[in-house]
Amino acid sequence: MSITYELIEKIPTVEEYQYLRNAVGWSKVNDAAVDISLKNSLYSVCLYYNNQIIGMGRIIGDTGIYYYIQDVMVLPHFQRKGLGKKIMNLIIKYLIENVDSTAFIGLMAAKGFWKFYENYGFQKRASDAPGMFVNQVQKLRTT
Numbered sequence: 001m002s003i004t005y006e007l008i009e010k011i012p013t014v015e016e017y018q019y020l021r022n023a024v025g026w027s028k029v030n031d032a033a034v035d036i037s038l039k040n041s042l043y044s045v046c047l048y049y050n051n052q053i054i055g056m057g058r059i060i061g062d063t064g065i066y067y068y069i070q071d072v073m074v075l076p077h078f079q080r081k082g083l084g085k086k087i088m089n090l091i092i093k094y095l096i097e098n099v100d101s102t103a104f105i106g107l108m109a110a111k112g113f114w115k116f117y118e119n120y121g122f123q124k125r126a127s128d129a130p131g132m133f134v135n136q137v138q139k140l141r142t143t
Contacts, residue, residue: 006048007086011038016046016053020073024110042067043098045090047074047083054078057087059094067099069107084116092120106131 012020014034021028038044042063047055055074061067069091074084095105108131109117114124125131 003049005054005083005086007090008046008048009044009090010046011041011044011058012046012053012056014038017056017071020053020056020071020075023075024073026073043091043094045087047087049078055083055087057091059091064100065103067095067103067105069105072107085119088116088120 014031017034017038018028018031037060038058040060041058042061044058045056046053055072055078057072058070059067060070069088072084072087072091074087099105107117107122109122114122
């Protein structure tokens with residue numbers, strides 16, 4: 001008997017998204033913010049097993065120059081079975097078919113997963129050109 005997974009090009013529900021975030025150890029975010037964020041995705045794919053979400057990935061961006069791959073998640077029990085590759089292959093296919101060849105495509109790899117993304121041509125940023133971020137609005141300040 002073979003295991004059947006269903007890969008669907010769709011946006012997950014807020015509940016599905018929060019479930020995956022929790023399962024992979026990411027912090028909980030506000031449901032209302034998640035709803036807005038998901039609705040503004042350029043592309044999203046969900047992976048199901050027995051009608052239960054077990055993975056997802058999405059693309060966000062300005063639809064012109066900048067695109068970011070976000071929220072590539074697979075439940076820990078289902079990791080290392082090639083399922084993340086199935087998600088990424090659809091994401092990459094979308095980008096190849098829909099994005100200008102000069103666009104910047106970025107992502108932030110979770111700790112320990114950078115080699116996974118190297119298989120798709122992504123490179124770590126040079127140490128003299130690192131990215132920066134702030135993860136909470138209240139940490140922003142003016143000078």
